[in-house]
Amino acid sequence: xxxxxxxxxxxxxxxxxxxxxxxxxxxxxxxxxxxxxxxxxxxxxxxxxxxxxxxxxxxxxxxxxxxxxxxxxxxxxxxxxxxxxxxxxxxxxxxxxxxxxxxxxxxxxxxxxxxxxxxxxxxxxxxxxxxxxxxxxxxxxxxxxxxxxxxxxxxxxxxxxxxxxxxxxxxxxxxxxxxxxxxxxxxxxxxxxxxxxxxxxxxxxxxxxxxxxxxxxxxxxxxxxxxxxxxxxxxxxxxxxxxxxxxxxxxxxxxxxxxxxxxxxxxxxxxxxxxxxxxxxxxxxxxxxxxxxxxxxxxxxxxxxxxxxxxxxxxxxxxxxx
Amino acid sequence: xxxxxxxxxxxxxxxxxxxxxxxxxxxxxxxxxxxxxxxxxxxxxxxxxxxxxxxxxxxxxxxxxxxxxxxxxxxxxxxxxxxxxxxxxxxxxxxxxxxxxxxxxxxxxxxxxxxxxxxxxxxxxxxxxxxxxxxxxxxxxxxxxxxxxxxxxxxxxxxxxxxxxxxxxxxxxxxxxxxxxxxxxxxxxxxxxxxxxxxxxxxxxxxxxxxxxxxxxxxxxxxxxxxxxxxxxxxxxxxxxxxxxxxxxxxxxxxxxxxxxxxxxxxxxxxxxxxxxxxxxxxxxxxxxxxxxxxxxxxxxxxxxxxxxxxxxxxxxxxxxxxxxxxxxxxxxx
Amino acid sequence: xxxxxxxxxxxxxxxxxxxxxxxxxxxxxxxxxxxxxxxxxxxxxxxxxxxxxxxxxxxxxxxxxxxxxxxxxxxxxxxxxxxxxxxxxxxxxxxxxxxxxxxxxxxxxxxxxxxxxxxxxxxxxxxxxxxxxxxxxxxxxxxxxxxxxxxxxxxxxxxxxxxxxxxxxxxxxxxxxxxxxxxxxxxxxxxxxxxxxxxxxxxxxxxxxxxxxxxxxxxxxxxxxxxxxxxxxxxxxxxxxxxxxxxxxxxxxxxxxxxxxxxxxxxxxxxxxxxxxxxxxxxxxxxxxxxxx
Numbered sequence: 017x018x019x020x021x022x023x024x025x026x027x028x029x030x031x032x033x034x035x036x037x038x039x040x041x042x043x044x045x046x047x048x049x050x051x052x053x054x055x056x057x058x059x060x061x062x063x064x065x066x067x068x069x070x071x072x073x074x075x076x077x078x079x080x081x082x083x084x085x086x087x088x089x090x091x092x093x094x095x096x097x098x099x100x101x102x103x104x105x106x107x108x109x110x111x112x113x114x115x116x117x118x119x120x121x122x123x124x125x126x127x128x129x130x131x132x133x134x135x136x137x138x139x140x141x142x143x144x145x146x147x148x149x150x151x152x153x154x155x156x157x158x159x160x161x162x163x164x165x166x167x168x169x170x171x172x173x174x175x176x177x178x179x180x181x182x183x184x185x186x187x188x189x190x191x192x193x194x195x196x197x198x199x200x201x202x203x204x205x206x207x208x209x210x211x212x213x214x215x216x217x218x219x220x221x222x223x224x225x226x227x228x229x230x231x232x233x234x235x236x237x238x239x240x241x242x243x244x245x246x247x248x249x250x251x252x253x254x255x256x257x258x259x260x261x262x263x264x265x266x267x268x269x270x271x272x273x274x275x276x277x278x279x280x281x282x283x284x285x286x287x288x289x290x291x292x293x294x295x296x297x298x299x300x301x302x303x304x305x306x307x308x309x310x311x312x313x314x315x316x317x318x319x320x321x322x323x324x325x326x327x328x329x330x331x332x333x334x335x336x337x338x
Numbered sequence: 339x340x341x342x343x344x345x346x347x348x349x350x351x352x353x354x355x356x357x358x359x360x361x362x363x364x365x366x367x368x369x370x371x372x373x374x375x376x377x378x379x380x381x382x383x384x385x386x387x388x389x390x391x392x393x394x395x396x397x398x399x400x401x402x403x404x405x406x407x408x409x410x411x412x413x414x415x416x417x418x419x420x421x422x423x424x425x426x427x428x429x430x431x432x433x434x435x436x437x438x439x440x441x442x443x444x445x446x447x448x449x450x451x452x453x454x455x456x457x458x459x460x461x462x463x464x465x466x467x468x469x470x471x472x473x474x475x476x477x478x479x480x481x482x483x484x485x486x487x488x489x490x491x492x493x494x495x496x497x498x499x500x501x502x503x504x505x506x507x508x509x510x511x512x513x514x515x516x517x518x519x520x521x522x523x524x525x526x527x528x529x530x531x532x533x534x535x536x537x538x539x540x541x542x543x544x545x546x547x548x549x550x551x552x553x554x555x556x557x558x559x560x561x562x563x564x565x566x567x568x569x570x571x572x573x574x575x576x577x578x579x580x581x582x583x584x585x586x587x588x589x590x591x592x593x594x595x596x597x598x599x600x601x602x603x604x605x606x607x608x609x610x611x612x613x614x615x616x617x618x619x620x621x622x623x624x625x626x627x628x629x630x631x632x633x634x635x636x637x638x639x640x641x642x643x644x645x646x647x648x649x650x651x652x653x654x655x656x657x658x659x660x661x662x663x664x665x666x667x668x669x670x671x672x
Numbered sequence: 673x674x675x676x677x678x679x680x681x682x683x684x685x686x687x688x689x690x691x692x693x694x695x696x697x698x699x700x701x702x703x704x705x706x707x708x709x710x711x712x713x714x715x716x717x718x719x720x721x722x723x724x725x726x727x728x729x730x731x732x733x734x735x736x737x738x739x740x741x742x743x744x745x746x747x748x749x750x751x752x753x754x755x756x757x758x759x760x761x762x763x764x765x766x767x768x769x770x771x772x773x774x775x776x777x778x779x780x781x782x783x784x785x786x787x788x789x790x791x792x793x794x795x796x797x798x799x800x801x802x803x804x805x806x807x808x809x810x811x812x813x814x815x816x817x818x819x820x821x822x823x824x825x826x827x828x829x830x831x832x833x834x835x836x837x838x839x840x841x842x843x844x845x846x847x848x849x850x851x852x853x854x855x856x857x858x859x860x861x862x863x864x865x866x867x868x869x870x871x872x873x874x875x876x877x878x879x880x881x882x883x884x885x886x887x888x889x890x891x892x893x894x895x896x897x898x899x900x901x902x903x904x905x906x907x908x909x910x911x912x913x914x915x916x917x918x919x920x921x922x923x924x925x926x927x928x929x930x931x932x933x934x935x936x937x938x939x940x941x942x943x944x945x946x947x948x949x950x951x952x953x954x955x956x957x958x959x960x961x962x963x964x965x
Contacts, residue, residue, distance in 0.1 A: 067525035067527060077857075080861060082857055113861060116858060117854075121854045123858075124872070125855075135862055135864060139862060139863040139868070182858075189863075204380035204552065205554075206615035208596070209598075209612035209615075210614045210616075212598070216609055216611075233526070234599055235598050237600055238598035238609060239609065261601055271527060272526060276600060277533070279554035279555040279594070281558040282579070282582075290527045293497055293498070
């Protein structure tokens with residue numbers, strides 16, 4: 017790996033305290049993200065998958081510093097931004113952008129599409145007036161919208177077009193990293209295909225890196241170069257997508273892949289159905305967090321937490337038994 | 339074999355201040371005893387409204403069933419009075435929804451909710467209804483059913499709530515279960531549990547299932563026959579194996595090509611382009627002239643734009659509404 | 673992982689921006705309320721030209737007369753023309769309603785925005801508001817009147833104080849909901865400053881519920897003013913206000929029912945008009961109600 021990583025996340029922790037307030041005592045703590053590490057290179061897509069409550073969205077928002085990390089380092093081009101204040105964060109905000117899940121809720125209903133996409137340009141004093149209009153028009157063109165649509169309001173666009181607006185806004189500042197948080201999961205499959213193709217094209221043109229957060233494994237496999245699987249605030253496996261999907265090593269990854277229904281009635285696959293539900297992140301299990309549902313757990317799994325380590329070239333796994 | 343549920347030329351429209359939305363526009367299908375029929379399509383295609391129409395649960399106004407027939411064991415549900423219909427709902431035909439939290443009453447214990455259905459439809463006394471409720475929870479694999487009876491919906495996880503919904507729906511041993519996106523709100527590992535449970539219960543109780551979903555994977559796994567809907571109409575219907583092996587409607591073909599599939603990228607780790615269905619779903623507010631899919635279809639010609647294609651048979655049980663289905667069948671998917 | 677399924681359909685609907693004309697068309701109550709209020713406002717402004725006499729002129733010879741050609745709404749116990757007093761009285765009612773609505777909304781907006789956006793201040797501010805809300809409004813007003821010289825200004829202040837916490841609660845609730853909205857988070861992610869986030873993203877979306885609340889405050893302020901005057905704790909008795917006319921008339925209700933009935937009817941119609949306007953605006957300004965099929 018000759019290239020220095022664009023993003024280096026090291027032991028990132030994000031806990032939320034529930035309750036609390038003027039007259040309330042200290043509440044319980046949600047261990048949303050509990051010490052995760054990964055790197056992301058220029059032009060690369062890292063998929064971050066897991067079930068609801070695993071902390072993948074919190075991880076994305078914390079990397080962007082939309083949430084303040086509890087511990088750990090977030091290095092962008094080598095500089096740690098984990099503890100920067102609002103003003104010091106400003107230049108970094110320019111380099112890191114986000115695309116949200118719900119393309120409707122993430123667009124202010126009372127602003128026109130052009131104003132929404134132009135807002136980042138205005139914030140950073142990059143362009144105003146006619147110059148801004150022209151840049152916004154170019155952004156519209158790049159994501160497959162027409163410049164005449166700049167005067168329309170978000171509700172006048174279809175779901176897929178709204179997500180294109182979200183992408184145009186994220187691209188406005190020429191970022192080097194975009195965190196895409198479930199950005200196609202609200203879309204119908206035919207529209208989802210359009211957005212995924214657009215994102216791949218944009219990546220090839222601009223070399224932007226994606227942190228692609230999603231629960232749909234097939235989508236993640238399609239768009240990613242490498243994939244990290246999260247379970248209850250921890251990364252349990254991180255590998256090249258080829259290795260991860262063809263030869264998963266962590267029992268959770270394996271069960272997750274088997275759980276996906278295959279759109280092919282000829283395939284009758286054997287499936288290990290996991291028992292029970294994901295435990296509460298308020299009180300994660302001791303030892304390996306997966307031991308309560310793991311089909312191969314042993315006594316030591318309940319007590320000793322497995323560290324993530326390289327098991328095969330480019331394949332990191334946190335499991336005592338692999 | 340006589341079908342248990344038969345829908346013929348169903349038309350459900352919604353009045354809107356801009357005009358009439360033809361949410362369901364002449365849909366027909368039937369469901370055999372003990373069969374699972376999948377209904378697939380993208381949002382707005384009318385698949386959920388079809389299911390709601392069966393039990394006449396379409397919010398009226400603005401919705402209204404304006405035409406067609408729905409026959410359940412030979413009785414026309416559309417001609418029934420409210421009292422007779424109530425005896426069918428939740429008793430002979432029951433329904434489960436996508437979001438179990440909103441379908442359960444938050445202030446009643448789950449035991450009470452299941453027992454009430456039984457007391458209403460089966461005229462069971464309280465004690466017997468409670469016993470049966472516990473049995474049902476056990477049937478859907480909820481551990482410690484007796485204790486769970488006293489719990490409220492918010493005390494259960496999403497997967498548990500969907501199990502409760504299934505228990506409730508099956509409590510009166512219905513002949514038909516309408517399942518509207520039953521696993522869409524659930525995680526994949528929980529979805530695998532629920533799908534497994536549904537398949538097992540169907541085999542055991544012989545309930546026929548109408549499974550409405552946008553997920554082709556779920557359909558492939560669960561259904562015996564599939565109806566594909568687009569813009570309020572049935573565009574294709576076929577046995578599941580046939581549909582996936584030989585889809586004939588350009589929309590079905592496009593839908594199948596646009597989903598990313600696992601382990602299909604080959605071993606080189608590349609990112610092949612997904613097939614897109616260009617454009618977007620048409621507005622259902624105008625009466626369609628010609629095929630509703632024509633503006634997005636690469637096979638479309640003058641004939642397609644002039645008249646809506648009738649459903650035609652292209653193999654055993656395989657019907658397609660496309661002028662070019664014959665040509666597509668001969669030429670493969672090219 | 674709740675999947676929101678969006679309707680992916682051709683967006684051919686006409687622009688659904690809020691417009692007064694559309695709201696009036698779909699909610700005729702807005703039109704009715706608006707027309708009545710405009711008539712009342714015209715009456716208040718043009719009071720001297722509407723065939724009125726000096727509302728303070730006493731005519732002992734014509735006491736407690738019923739409605740007649742000369743005294744349209746009759747006279748009171750000292751022979752003042754009730755019609756003139758009511759026309760001039762509309763000035764008081766409208767002034768109180770408008771002033772209270774504007775002042776309470778403005779103060780409530782600022783405090784609510786701060787409370788909703790600055791977390792560490794929130795608990796403190798809200799406890800003060802809870803304290804204010806626990807004081808019965810009428811009692812507070814009577815106490816204030818007892819301490820100061822009765823005047824229009826004191827009445828307005830007395831009514832504003834208990835209304836402020838209601839506005840603060842509303843604004844705070846709206847801000848708390850809005851700040852969790854993805855578009856506010858998105859604004860932060862593209863580097864929008866704190867002030868611009870408030871100005872562009874929070875305020876415009878908080879305005880609609882606030883306008884509706886303001887109309888309710890306006891209506892309730894008019895009633896409170898009348899009650900205070902009726903109890904003798906409001907506007908100085910010589911000033912013609914609807915509450916004062918009713919207060920002075922209550923002893924003579926058996927012989928001159930019109931002294932209560934006429935100002936009462938005016939107050940009822942005015943409050944009704946304001947509420948009609950508020951209800952219509954609530955439905956018209958709510959984007960969720962507008963977006964429905």
